[in-house]
Amino acid sequence: MTYRSTIAALALLAVAGCKGAQDAPKGQVIATVGGSEVTVADLREEMALGAGVGGGGESQGAALQAILARKIIAQAASKENVEQLPSTAVIRNKALDGVLVDALLRKYRASVPLPSAEEARQYVSEHPSSFAQRRIQIVDQYIVEKATPELLKALDATTTMEEAFAVLAKFKVDYHHVVGTIDALTINGDQAEKIAALPPHAVFISPEGSSLRVNYIRETVIEPIAPDEAQKVALETLRNQRVDALVANKIQMIVTEGEKNVRYNAAYAPAAAKGAAKR
DSSP states (O other), rough: HHHHHHHHHHHHHHHHHHTTOOOOOTTTTEEEEETTTEHHHHHHHHHHHHHHHHHHOOOHHHHHHEEEEEEEHHHHHHHTTTTSHHHHHHHHHHHHHHHHHHHHHHHHHHHOOOOOOOHHHHHHHOOOOGTTTTTTEEEEEEEEEEOOOOHHHHHTTTHHHHHHHHHHHHHOOOOEEEEEEGGGSOOOHHHHHHTTSSOTEEEEEEETTTTTEEEEEEEEEOOOOHHHHHHHHHHHHHHHHHHHHHHHHHHHHHHHHTTOOOOOOOTOOOOOHHHHHOO
């Protein structure tokens, strides 16, 4: 039996045990477990989190079972005195910090205004390669798992696969080959326009963290997006861009300001902090 099915079974037993109780929960309280209440707000939040993690969300019954299972197991853990373990305090503090950060991010995201219909129409007009002339490129991709800035700079100067192969050989790096597709609708609109402007069978580089992809365009397929669908996609894209920009800016400001109040143990201070302390 899987972990999920095990806790679901436990929760079902708990629900069954509550049946017939004289003081059945009422109003906003859906159920009680050992004196701990499960409210409508708890259930809504559980279902919302399920939708965010899995994409499809959870049914009301499954979400309720998950809440009940957690409470049952948590109460059992409390009886085993695991709260007294030093590691429990560390994990609890980390979890609480994570909850507060998530709540703050959700608050910031919810505060971002929706783009207007006119802004969406302008975005569609400025990015034909993603909409009216949506491009899907079939590409050979040569993936380097660990790339240095020097390698990236050298590859950026190449325009053919022969030149790219020569650079890879010069730097003596390992790579593997896959065939993939790049849908202009799924990447940054400005980047899609730059790729669309490349000549046939061009080569371009896609950095991805510490790795990179050397892309060789085999073929380009044009699959336009219907105007109504393009408008919807543009609205969502602009909204996401605004959310990402606002959240990143606010978090950077918070961290920069907060770092002024950090005081380090000398044995753990980063080099920058040690240098500042000496001055």
